Amino acid sequence: MTLAFSWPPEAYLWFKTLHIVGVVVWFAGLFYLVRLFIYHREAAELEQPLRGAFEAQYGLMEQRLATIITTPGMVVAVLMAAGLLSVNPAWLQQGWMHAKLAFVLALLAYHAFCYRLMGQLQRGACTWSGRQLRALNELPTLLLVLIVMLVVFKNQFPTGAATWFLVALVLAMAASIQFYARWRRLRGERLAQDTALAAADPSEARGRAAG
Numbered sequence: 001m002t003l004a005f006s007w008p009p010e011a012y013l014w015f016k017t018l019h020i021v022g023v024v025v026w027f028a029g030l031f032y033l034v035r036l037f038i039y040h041r042e043a044a045e046l047e048q049p050l051r052g053a054f055e056a057q058y059g060l061m062e063q064r065l066a067t068i069i070t071t072p073g074m075v076v077a078v079l080m081a082a083g084l085l086s087v088n089p090a091w092l093q094q095g096w097m098h099a100k101l102a103f104v105l106a107l108l109a110y111h112a113f114c115y116r117l118m119g120q121l122q123r124g125a126c127t128w129s130g131r132q133l134r135a136l137n138e139l140p141t142l143l144l145v146l147i148v149m150l151v152v153f154k155n156q157f158p159t160g161a162a163t164w165f166l167v168a169l170v171l172a173m174a175a176s177i178q179f180y181a182r183w184r185r186l187r188g189e190r191l192a193q194d195t196a197l198a199a200a201d202p203s204e205a206r207g208r209a210a211g
Contacts, residue, residue, distance in 0.1 A: 033065050059122045
């Protein structure tokens with residue numbers, strides 16, 4: 001005699017609730033983690049002893065964020081997703097779920113790559129620039145949009161103008177962040193030049209400011 005296991009009626013709702021919580025925590029950690037990488041990388045442009053102090057602080061913040069928030073969120077999200085699939089195994093036969101799982105695998109690879117970058121930053125061996133890291137930080141946004149749309153629309157995934165508008169909006173947000181970072185960098189360089197000029201020739205600096 002074999003006993004068939006069955007989840008209690010409320011199991012689906014519990015799995016779904018905890019899955020959503022895990023996803024929110026996971027993505028919040030991923031977004032902020034790469035932002036810390038950007039600050040960590042740009043701290044290399046500072047002079048000592050500020051450079052060493054900022055790099056040590058950012059390294060500590062990255063480790064705590066990854067081990068206390070980001071990775072636990074990922075574990076909860078994945079485990080609760082497995083619970084949802086165990087309650088609804090028929091989803092595994094549907095195309096939208098196959099696409100979602102592919103994007104989730106890409107997200108897991110991104111998570112692992114973040115750990116690799118974190119190790120390189122702490123060893124001082126990271127070759128990624130702040131600009132490249134900003135572009136990298138937009139990848140989970142795109143994955144999040146695609147995954148949520150698949151969950152909501154399932155096999156009726158929209159391909160009309162609204163979908164392309166949403167994709168264009170995400171890309172425009174990413175481009176605006178890049179432009180703002182470049183403007184801020186150029187502005188900082190100009191202020192540094194004006195400060196150096198003021199120290200060398202105050203009268204010329206006043207003339208530049210007046211012009």
